[in-house]
Amino acid sequence: MTTLPPPARAFASDNAAGAHPAVMEALHEANEGHALAYGDDRWTAENSARMRELFGPHATTLLVWNGTGANVVGLASLLGPAQAVICTNWAHINVDETGAPERILGAKLIDLDCPDGKLVPEQIEDQAHALGDMHHAQPGVVSLTQSTEIGTIYSADEIAALCETAHRHGMSVHLDGARLANAVAASGRSVDALRAMTVDAGVDVLSFGATKNGLMYGEAVVCLTARAAMVAPFVRKQTTQLPSKMRFVAAQLNALLRDDLWIDLAGRANEMAMRLYERTVDIPGVVHDTAPVVNSVFPHLPADAIRPLQEWCFFWDWHVASHQVRWMTAWDTTEDDVDQFAAGVRHHLLG
Amino acid sequence: MTTLPPPARAFASDNAAGAHPAVMEALHEANEGHALAYGDDRWTAENSARMRELFGPHATTLLVWNGTGANVVGLASLLGPAQAVICTNWAHINVDETGAPERILGAKLIDLDCPDGKLVPEQIEDQAHALGDMHHAQPGVVSLTQSTEIGTIYSADEIAALCETAHRHGMSVHLDGARLANAVAASGRSVDALRAMTVDAGVDVLSFGATKNGLMYGEAVVCLTARAAMVAPFVRKQTTQLPSKMRFVAAQLNALLRDDLWIDLAGRANEMAMRLYERTVDIPGVVHDTAPVVNSVFPHLPADAIRPLQEWCFFWDWHVASHQVRWMTAWDTTEDDVDQFAAGVRHHLLG
């Protein structure tokens, strides 16, 4: 590994990337004089308007700090007493949030086995049998992740079918959209695609991820039903997710929304993942189960190659037993980054 | 009011101010390439070292999003089962956090009447009578605010006496330092003063406020005991307060800590409050109960003057029944801002 330099940007995670130049510029422009705190400012007003262009006139947007916070605020706006959340075994809320939902929501997560990271309507039907039985937590919210934690995506029709099933049983639907932009970029690259898989499909509340897509910080919770919108502002503050100098979150997100930059950046990351797949698929020892759909690649590597490669250019283990790792691209990944990394992998495995 | 222009910066709140230029510059410098998320970066490492210069070698610092979050993380790191938090009736955790402590901590707040916003040891002694009685929530943490929500400050000796009393009864001490810098600026303007009122006084966990003092966003939780430091990282993530691109929080705070900028900025705000007091104390109709100690002034105004003045240059009501309002200065308040505002008040009341 000594002869090849690592790429300028590694493939550890999309949250290892910094902020996009347009975002930095927006922060500067917003840093002028005083503005009332907690959202009573013109940047936040503009953001609300722009988000309604995306999600329709009934959308209420609440800016929050981060993804875990966005999920907690969204779920708290939907849950009633003694209700539980149906999710996949891979769900970020189930695996990667240190029990935040259980602690803050006091609600049970019913995590169902989903090998491809996606729920199907039959699973909701099955859980619905508990409805009305006072000995069991009552499934009240179905939480989907789009794109999923393992790099798959739901079609708009699949989400619509899940929403229909959930609503028929009196359940609400939450969508964890930490990487929603990547799903949109992989599904037509248009605002129409976004609408089809969210508001038109029947989603009740979603989080609109931005930090992994070029922001310095900040995410949005979008309430698509009046009832959730009514309680969400109080729940946001109560769960510590109300930014005081909110103009800075709004200004960043506004920059991302301008001219569909958010779709372009996510599309870029997706393309770099595909390029990384293509540049490594023929390397002996690298086994890809599938081609990537969004911005993550999950190859299996020879067991003894993993550690040296990580030391050369860091990435995370994914499934230790099967020598599977995760390579993740970001909004700022370049062709050179990919090509240099692929060359290094090839060099090491063939070396 | 038509003839006088309002000042460039109003006196609504210190969180209406933007970010200090050095903070903006630090954000730019930190926005270079990739850095691992969640604190595994060089800016956060530097921050930990700098904070240990302030609070001693046993301090463990955790960067978080905001003040409510800092309080929740700090308290959660100290509370045991069935324990309660003793605080003043004015405490931010009691009044201004929408019940976040009760919801996230599941703990009772025992709010005690403190006309000057400050607890005294006798109140802790009194609450200690509940210890061992299984019918009552067990006082486990004493939470102080420095400077207080009503603009007063504790002396280092007062805090030490409270800590001694609390510790003698097996309780811990939490200090909400959202405006700790202003207290330091009012108590000697030195790191020694900071140490005297925190680590030397016996405080167990504190929040070190920065957003109100020139940051765009971000606060720090400082654990001064090993037990709190052990659980705090898990609790931080669980309460949604773990920033992913943490380098940006660290970089900002590092800029604020350089050459004691944090003390200078808070001192500046304090001075401007004093100037505002001095420029208005002789205006007929303006009644100051006391001179300000930190960066807030709470004058009583003629009832019918309040609304027009607010429309001219916004500030918040404080106590409606006694026609008391709050004027708050910030790190960026200028002499001109103060003088223009005072002139406007004078003009209106004499007009």
Add this chain to the structure above:
Amino acid sequence: MTTLPPPARAFASDNAAGAHPAVMEALHEANEGHALAYGDDRWTAENSARMRELFGPHATTLLVWNGTGANVVGLASLLGPAQAVICTNWAHINVDETGAPERILGAKLIDLDCPDGKLVPEQIEDQAHALGDMHHAQPGVVSLTQSTEIGTIYSADEIAALCETAHRHGMSVHLDGARLANAVAASGRSVDALRAMTVDAGVDVLSFGATKNGLMYGEAVVCLTARAAMVAPFVRKQTTQLPSKMRFVAAQLNALLRDDLWIDLAGRANEMAMRLYERTVDIPGVVHDTAPVVNSVFPHLPADAIRPLQEWCFFWDWHVASHQVRWMTAWDTTEDDVDQFAAGVRHHLLG
């Protein structure tokens, strides 16, 4: 104190009394063969019917274990996200439940100073100012105690006025009726009096106390609104308050409801408190602030007389600083008990 024997039953508390003979008999009769658990039995069905005779055809009754549980179930059936509970500083939920409401409900208790243990509508109006302000916990439930923790009672009109105020602001009303029977016995001794101060006054959910009034164990939560009734069964199980062999709770309560035995027993306790007052009011050194309304007397005694009297026949301190104690009668207190106790007090103070 050596010469006079203490009474057979002391005046420590109404929960120091055992179970009424009719209750014991009911337990025996219910202990026949098998019956399905969790309320699917004929005794519980009978109880639901009897409670509807008391509270009208829209009342839904849920049997629970104890008073703290009844309060938690009742409040949980009413509270929405980010809502708080308004109560008095004396409220059992605030003082004597070890923070159960905060822990289980995650809700803030807003405890208001009420020297006579009773809320007034103006206090609700005052708290209503927080409605709509996302920085403050939203008052969602007003919790009254009838009869109060300090032995006073609300008139039906007072409760109606509180309900009207609460409902006008979108709040619900919970009534902690751990000693509701004593209030009814003091307000006309009739089911009409019960109805006037509960369902007719507009109370949404109440707990109907029975353990202190002759049961071995068991209380009832009565939901008077459809929405509370819908969630209460799930909340009851979730908060650990669902008795498995529920027939035994129902059978006891049915015995208490037969021929208004519950009113007679509470009336008996009230009368004995009045007798105790009358037998001691003229003893030099015994100072009664007022005559009792229900079944507790709160006399001040000479400081050095308290401990010896407690050792002779135990009772609890009430307010140590003013040498005030609590003497409490129960359903089984006899004239002889009172007279013997009063004689002992007189003997000691005059001795």
Add this chain to the structure above:
Amino acid sequence: MTTLPPPARAFASDNAAGAHPAVMEALHEANEGHALAYGDDRWTAENSARMRELFGPHATTLLVWNGTGANVVGLASLLGPAQAVICTNWAHINVDETGAPERILGAKLIDLDCPDGKLVPEQIEDQAHALGDMHHAQPGVVSLTQSTEIGTIYSADEIAALCETAHRHGMSVHLDGARLANAVAASGRSVDALRAMTVDAGVDVLSFGATKNGLMYGEAVVCLTARAAMVAPFVRKQTTQLPSKMRFVAAQLNALLRDDLWIDLAGRANEMAMRLYERTVDIPGVVHDTAPVVNSVFPHLPADAIRPLQEWCFFWDWHVASHQVRWMTAWDTTEDDVDQFAAGVRHHLLG
């Protein structure tokens, strides 16, 4: 089915049985005059002593209302901040408590697939990988059920191995003993067997079930470590599980403990389950996967036979898809009950 009468006692559940005559007698004896509430009485003192005879001199026993409550109190006494509970997918705390643990404890349940209802040390080792990773809930307590929800039992050695593994990783062990007596009866019928599978094996806190074994109501939480014993009394009250007239719970349990009645009753139930198995194993259409170990039998029946049999003599479905039902015996099940029931099943299936 018309010709054969159903047995006097059905096989729905052991909590469909009433109270044992010795328990009823004990309730009568305890119902004499006044006794201080909340455990300050001689029956509770006797109970503490008797439980120490069973579990050794370091055992601290807290009497509570019911099984869900016992589990919540036990777990709350062991859990630290951000910790999770490891349990089986069958665990009562996971399936049958309406999310009480999540709501009251705020803790995640990590439910692992255990086809026989029993955890193995390897599963704990596997979960231990999350320790120290701040993104994951920290496994803090391992919760076992003995006998399990599906009628299997752990050997003392198996429990000891689980405790050793858990403790080695800093985790505590909780044992849900709602049917611990049945496990003891199936493992040697002696107090030594009880000790071997609990205190000697290293269990930290357990619930000692009694309601299903002849009590009218009441269970015991037994703390075997000093730290749990210290917080448990406060947690008991806070989670609504403190009985006021505690003498009645203690008196019942004392009756059950006298002359090992608790083992005899559980042994009786176990024997009746075995008899039921033997009387039905040769009926064509009845398929037993295994012989029963404790007091439940889980036969598969012809699909169209289930409903008519349930209407004749009620029992619960267990696994609908495989036509599996549950027949459960109780302390009062007689040979005649079993024989009559088996005859009815035979009659119906052969009919």
